[in-house]
Amino acid sequence: MAAPVSYETLIVERRGAVGWLVFDRPDAANAMDATMLDELERAWAELDADPEVRVIVNTGAGRAFQTGLDVVQLSRDPEALREQSRRTKRAELRLTGWHNQVWKPIIAAVNGVCAGGGLHFVADADIVIASSDATFLDPHVSIGQVSAYETIALARKSPMEAITRMALTGRHERITAARAHQLGIVSEVVDPPEGLREAAQELADKIALNSPTAMAATKRALWGALEMGLTDACRAGSAELVAMWGHPDQTEGPLAFTERRAPRWQPLGPTRGEPS
Amino acid sequence: MTYTAFECLKVERHGPVGWLINDRPHQLNAMSAQMRDEFALAWQELDADPDVRVIVHTGEGRAFQTGVDVSEIAGDGVGMERYRESLENFDLHFTAWHQQVWKPVITAVNGICAGGGFHWVADADIVIAASDAQFFDPHVSIGQVVAIEAIGLLRKMPAEAVMRMAFVGRHERLSAERAYELGMISQVVDPPERLREAAQELAEKIALNSPAAMAATKRALWGALELGLTDACRAGAGELVSMWGHPDQTEGPLAFAEKRDARWQVE
Numbered sequence: 001m002a003a004p005v006s007y008e009t010l011i012v013e014r015r016g017a018v019g020w021l022v023f024d025r026p027d028a029a030n031a032m033d034a035t036m037l038d039e040l041e042r043a044w045a046e047l048d049a050d051p052e053v054r055v056i057v058n059t060g061a062g063r064a065f066q067t068g069l070d071v072v073q074l075s076r077d078p079e080a081l082r083e084q085s086r087r088t089k090r091a092e093l094r095l096t097g098w099h100n101q102v103w104k105p106i107i108a109a110v111n112g113v114c115a116g117g118g119l120h121f122v123a124d125a126d127i128v129i130a131s132s133d134a135t136f137l138d139p140h141v142s143i144g145q146v147s148a149y150e151t152i153a154l155a156r157k158s159p160m161e162a163i164t165r166m167a168l169t170g171r172h173e174r175i176t177a178a179r180a181h182q183l184g185i186v187s188e189v190v191d192p193p194e195g196l197r198e199a200a201q202e203l204a205d206k207i208a209l210n211s212p213t214a215m216a217a218t219k220r221a222l223w224g225a226l227e228m229g230l231t232d233a234c235r236a237g238s239a240e241l242v243a244m245w246g247h248p249d250q251t252e253g254p255l256a257f258t259e260r261r262a263p264r265w266q267p268l269g270p271t272r273g274e275p276s
Numbered sequence: 277m278t279y280t281a282f283e284c285l286k287v288e289r290h291g292p293v294g295w296l297i298n299d300r301p302h303q304l305n306a307m308s309a310q311m312r313d314e315f316a317l318a319w320q321e322l323d324a325d326p327d328v329r330v331i332v333h334t335g336e337g338r339a340f341q342t343g344v345d346v347s348e349i350a351g352d353g354v355g356m357e358r359y360r361e362s363l364e365n366f367d368l369h370f371t372a373w374h375q376q377v378w379k380p381v382i383t384a385v386n387g388i389c390a391g392g393g394f395h396w397v398a399d400a401d402i403v404i405a406a407s408d409a410q411f412f413d414p415h416v417s418i419g420q421v422v423a424i425e426a427i428g429l430l431r432k433m434p435a436e437a438v439m440r441m442a443f444v445g446r447h448e449r450l451s452a453e454r455a456y457e458l459g460m461i462s463q464v465v466d467p468p469e470r471l472r473e474a475a476q477e478l479a480e481k482i483a484l485n486s487p488a489a490m491a492a493t494k495r496a497l498w499g500a501l502e503l504g505l506t507d508a509c510r511a512g513a514g515e516l517v518s519m520w521g522h523p524d525q526t527e528g529p530l531a532f533a534e535k536r537d538a539r540w541q542v543e
Contacts, residue, residue, distance in 0.1 A: 071529060089517050091510040108398060131331040141485040141493055144528025144538065146519045148496040148512030155497055159459025160432035164401040168380045169495050183459045184434075227504030 002080055005046055011037035011061065012043045017208035019053035026062025031070035032117065034080030034094070042101040044272075051267040054212050055204040056097065058121055059097030059109040059197065065134065068117025093149070098124035098223065103216040103271035105207050109200040110134040110177075110186070111193070116147075123153035126219060127207075128186040129200060131193035136185070136240040146161060158185045211249040212268035219240070277325045280318070286336070287318050292483035294328035294379075294478055301337025302485065304388060306345035307370070309358060312407065316369035323377045326542050329487050330479040333396055334384040334472065340409070343392025346418070346488035351402030368424075373399035378491040380482050383476075384459070384475040385409045385452075386468070393421070401494060403461040404475060406468030407506070411451040417445030432502050433460045486524040488542045 005012070011022040021043050027114040032040070045238035060066055074081040086092075093099045095117075097106040108125035114136050122128050122136070140147035147167045163181050166175060180186045190199045200239050207215070221240040225233035246248050248266050256263035279287040286297040295515050296318055308313075322331050335341055348407050349355045356474035361367070368374045372381040383400035397403050397411075413423035422442050429438045440452060455461045466476040482490070496515040500508035519525050523541045531538035 015311050039387040043389075048494070074477050088513055091506070091513045095285075104324075138392065142528065142538075143532050144486040144489050144519070144522070144524035144526070144540070146489050146492040146496065146516045148493065148516045149509050150506050151497055152500040153502060153505060155432075158509075159434065161401075161403055162462055164494075164497055165462045167497065168401055168482050168490055170482075170485045172484060182457060223505075227506055 005042060007043065009041050009048035010032065010039050010043050012046060014050070014053060014096030015201060016205065017029055017052065017054040018204040019047040021047060021056060023056045023060040023066050025070075025227075026060075026064070028063035028070055028073075029113065029115075030060045030062065030118075031067045031073075033070040033073040034077045034084075036070075037080065037084060038097070040096075041094040041100060044094075044102050048100070048102045048104060048272050049270045051269055054104065054208040054268070055105045055203050056102070056104055057109055057197075057200045058097075058106060058125065059200065060111050063112045064087040064118075065110045065112050065114040066121055067113060067115040068119075082205060087272045096120050098153075101272045102232075103219050104212070104268075105202055105204075105215055105219065107200055107207075109196050110136075111196050113137070116140055117150065119150035119154060122185070123150050123157065126236065127203070129188040129196070129203065130180060130186045132177050132191035133193045134177040134180075134189075134190050136166065136180055137171060137174045138166045139171035139226075141168065142172065142274055147152040153226075154185070158183050172255075209262075211253060211263070211265045213249050213266060214244055214253075216268060216271050217244055219242040277321070277327065277347040279321050280314075282314045282318060284308065285314050287317050287321060289328055290476060291480060292327065292329040293479040294322040296322060296331060296333045298333075298335035298341055301335075301339070303345060303347070304339035304342040304390075305335045305393075306347075308340045308348050311345075312370050315371075316375065319369075319372055319375040319377050321381060323375065328379065329399075329483040330380045330382065331377070332382045332384055332472075332475045332479050333400065334475065335386050337387070339383045339390075339393075340383075340390040341393030341396060341406045342388060342390040343394075355448045360424075365516075371395050371399035373428075376458060378494050379487070380479075380490055382475055382479055382482075384469050384471050385411075388536060391415055392425065394425035394429060397460065398425045398432065401477070404463035404465060404471070404478065405455060405461050406451040406471040407452050407464050407466035408468045409455075411441070411444060411452075411455055412444075412448065413441045414446035416443065417447065428479065429460070434458055463520065470531065484537070486528060486538065488522055488524050488541060489519055489528075492519050 009025050011024045013020050047056050106125045106129045108121050110130040138147050151163050151167045177189045181189045190196045217240040221237040224236050252263050284300050286293045286299045381400045382402045383396050385405035424441050452464045456464050465471045492515040496512040
């Protein structure tokens with residue numbers, strides 16, 4: 001791993017093949033202040049560049065997962081607010097793995113309330129699990145703000161009615177972890193809630209057994225498909241598929257299977273960037 | 277505001293909630309040519325009424341809506357040809373989405389919702405149903421094609437369930453319970469008689485939110501169904517930024533900080 005980078009508002013660490021990105025402003029319900037906005041971009045880049053990291057888990061310290069922009073702090077930092085407004089306007093946000101074009105698998109482990117802008121990290125993760133006491137709400141319209149990015153992506157990945165209901169009821173209603181599981185917004189509910197990080201590590205360890213290169217190409221194919229019609233998406237997906245032919249993992253996988261041994265995958269360097 | 281006296285619909289306002297009620301109970305609320313025309317006007321009137329912040333759409337009797345009035349089609353000598361031009365040009369005017377109504381719309385499904393009745397499920401922002409509601413799409417069982425309403429649903433919920441309804445036709449029904457599991461609807465009301473009360477309660481909660489922010493959010497989310505994800509986010513950013521400088525956008529955080537109800541701008 002390169003020279004350690006220190007963070008004020010995040011905890012970034014590695015456990016085995018799993019990189020952890022933990023929101024760490026528990027006294028502010030992990031809301032994003034100016035420092036966190038900067039640090040998120042750096043943290044995704046660091047985890048992406050580390051070849052030892054094969055899977056990334058994103059969770060929060062304390063009782064909340066993530067509650068969106070810290071408007072109070074940002075109002076005292078006009079420069080940071082202006083920068084964030086500019087990025088919002090130009091659709092150049094750098095909050096999530098998707099924004100930062102990280103093609104390693106990302107698991108969001110929702111450890112409590114996930115509100116408003118916190119939904120970015122649910123919408124943009126590949127896999128979402130939640131503690132049994134987690135809740136989801138979108139209070140934007142209750143405080144006179146528009147909900148767009150987070151709910152747009154969520155509506156594409158889950159039944160839309162649930163998302164429009166959440167966006168329009170605002171702070172007057174919450175989705176429980178159990179209902180989020182029924183709807184397919186999350187794939188696993190961990191009970192008791194204290195078991196969440198352990199469950200996330202176990203899931204990430206399983207995923208880390210797979211070919212890093214094949215997973216990156218698969219991730220590009222699936223997220224890319226959200227950009228186009230079905231036939232075009234399949235064409236673009238075919239290109240990702242064929243791009244893997246000739247890669248050592250592509251012959252090592254079947255070989256290890258027939259020899260009944262664990263495969264030895266090629267390490268994967270930084271994945272960030274536009275899909276090839 | 278006074279509403280037109282319709283023959284096939286009832287239009288009412290209860291507090292901030294506008295009600296649109298299908299009112300041909302003896303024909304299971306099937307849509308005659310006249311009802312089709314009345315829908316177009318009713319949505320416009322509800323949209324224009326500044327006292328209406330949220331709209332609930334439901335039906336009288338044991339059905340919510342059962343699509344085009346097949347007896348009229350079979351007996352009037354004109355049949356579906358009456359609608360050829362509107363379909364060829366995709367120039368429909370009977371749902372809130374067709375009429376570009378950007379106020380929140382709740383469909384409250386009482387009883388049977390069949391065939392063309394799915395237009396109002398597909399095109400609503402929120403759908404709730406009585407526990408005895410039933411959903412099925414008999415188009416192919418009577419030699420008709422289903423397209424528009426199923427296409428809308430396919431984009432909003434698990435596709436297999438929609439395809440199954442399209443091909444099983446009248447030979448199977450989807451229960452309210454299963455519709456809830458699939459995320460087609462977000463609430464099952466039991467006993468069924470409580471449906472309207474539950475819809476009014478939900479609508480009143482929604483009416484507490486900023487009308488301007490909800491309209492922009494609705495445009496962003498429905499607009500997103502037209503585009504790829506990145507383009508949809510860009511267009512969504514446009515809606516988001518359009519709210520900056522609007523009085524609600526500063527009033528909201530202020531009311532929150534002062535722990536009082538927000539006073540929203542009435543458009």
